Amino acid sequence: MNIIIGITGGIAAYKIPMLIRLFKQAGHEVQCVATDHALQFVTRLTIETLSGRRLYSGLFEESNERSTEHIALKEWGDELLIAPATANIIAKMANGIADDALSTLTLSFTGTTKPVYICPAMNTQMLEAPATRRNIEQLRKDGITIIESGCGELACGAVGNGRMAEPEEIYNNVIPCKIEPLKGKKYLITAGPTYERFDAVRFIGNYSSGKMGYAIAESIAEKGGDVVLISGPTHIESKHSRINTIRVESAREMYATAIEHFPNCDGAILTAAVADYRPKTQTDHKIKKKGDEGLTIELIQNPDILATLGSMKKGCQMLIGFALETDNELANAQKKLSKKNLDYIIMNSLNDRGAGFGVDTNKVTIIRRDGSVTEGSLKSKKEVAEDIVALLK
Numbered sequence: 001m002n003i004i005i006g007i008t009g010g011i012a013a014y015k016i017p018m019l020i021r022l023f024k025q026a027g028h029e030v031q032c033v034a035t036d037h038a039l040q041f042v043t044r045l046t047i048e049t050l051s052g053r054r055l056y057s058g059l060f061e062e063s064n065e066r067s068t069e070h071i072a073l074k075e076w077g078d079e080l081l082i083a084p085a086t087a088n089i090i091a092k093m094a095n096g097i098a099d100d101a102l103s104t105l106t107l108s109f110t111g112t113t114k115p116v117y118i119c120p121a122m123n124t125q126m127l128e129a130p131a132t133r134r135n136i137e138q139l140r141k142d143g144i145t146i147i148e149s150g151c152g153e154l155a156c157g158a159v160g161n162g163r164m165a166e167p168e169e170i171y172n173n174v175i176p177c178k179i180e181p182l183k184g185k186k187y188l189i190t191a192g193p194t195y196e197r198f199d200a201v202r203f204i205g206n207y208s209s210g211k212m213g214y215a216i217a218e219s220i221a222e223k224g225g226d227v228v229l230i231s232g233p234t235h236i237e238s239k240h241s242r243i244n245t246i247r248v249e250s251a252r253e254m255y256a257t258a259i260e261h262f263p264n265c266d267g268a269i270l271t272a273a274v275a276d277y278r279p280k281t282q283t284d285h286k287i288k289k290k291g292d293e294g295l296t297i298e299l300i301q302n303p304d305i306l307a308t309l310g311s312m313k314k315g316c317q318m319l320i321g322f323a324l325e326t327d328n329e330l331a332n333a334q335k336k337l338s339k340k341n342l343d344y345i346i347m348n349s350l351n352d353r354g355a356g357f358g359v360d361t362n363k364v365t366i367i368r369r370d371g372s373v374t375e376g377s378l379k380s381k382k383e384v385a386e387d388i389v390a391l392l393k
């Protein structure tokens with residue numbers, strides 16, 4: 001593939017030589033275009049040596065073969081990647097400004113149907129500034145893929161969001177997965193626990209880590225599918241640009257978000273450990289100790305997200321649920337499958353070692369609507385995710 005890397009003036013430009021090597025080692029051609037500011041952070045010589053091509057940086061440079069270099073490059077490139085993308089280039093792209101070599105190329109490239117990716121990298125406050133957020137949102141609407149920045153130590157010494165994605169991660173997002181069987185499809189995933197608050201500082205929760213749901217989301221994205229990942233409170237972050245993570249806290253928030261998105265999805269896999277009950281009342285202050293008389297919290301039932309989606313399911317939408325059982329496992333799981341109108345139910349037994357909450361492995365049994373059952377062995381959650389995602393069509 002012919003990849004154009006647009007480099008702008010951020011400290012993360014020092015990582016671009018590593019990225020060029022990754023592309024070149026995999027047999028791709030790389031053409032770099034840099035702003036003047038970018039060349040303060042990484043040298044022309046390094047880039048030209050690693051890419052094996054002359055760097056394009058000025059609209060009217062003597063070495064340009066023609067005055068319409070940006071148009072010729074637009075024809076040559078299969079994909080355009082802006083890395084690092086400063087707040088400035090993002091603002092220019094969002095507004096169609098073309099005042100130097102890179103922004104001119106970018107404007108003409110975004111007029112094609114070829115993929116464009118940006119890797120934002122900047123100070124946290126610049127990233128969180130309303131204008132930058134607005135501009136990134138605009139780019140998303142324009143069909144540009146955002147390879148999200150991560151949290152870490154920034155050049156300014158602060159620790160926060162705004163650190164450019166690592167070269168390997170960028171590479172994995174940009175080079176289309178070999179086969180993308182789920183391209184054009186969109187799935188809803190729920191993951192993690194829910195927290196049911198009862199006073200200003202306390203909640204009822206559970207030990208779910210969210211690992212299984214996140215692994216499924218990653219696996220779908222790797223196969224080209226888009227994911228709406230509705231996540232309860234977890235420490236995991238998903239970086240794939242095809243995963244839209246929506247963070248919620250309570251079962252009711254998860255429910256409202258799921259029923260909003262499900263009609264636009266080709267299916268849903270619900271892995272969340274949703275609290276079946278929530279405290280009847282919530283106070284905004286902290287409940288004080290009252291001596292020996294104890295404390296009774298009255299619980300009321302939460303809505304069942306899976307059963308609701310089962311009743312909403314239309315046409316070819318596929319619905320997969322999980323069942324965590326301790327007794328009468330198979331029979332209970334089968335009952336859930338038909339009661340909630342599912343296509344498959346994935347059964348975990350807490351009696352199996354290595355299965356369940358928090359661990360990196362899982363052992364599941366897949367039960368189909370026609371009653372057939374496939375018992376799996378103990379595998380990593382990533383492998384189990386692959387098995388489950390293989391059920392999607």
Ligand code: CTP
Binds near residue numbers: 274305322324325336
């Ligand atoms: N689930 C849900 N909403 C709820 C409860 C459960 O979406 N309020 C989903 C879970 O994400 C899982 C499936 O339903 O995919 C089964 O969850 P589980 O807790 O095993 O079953 P329950 O239906 O809650 O039944 P029970 O707790 O009585 O076994």
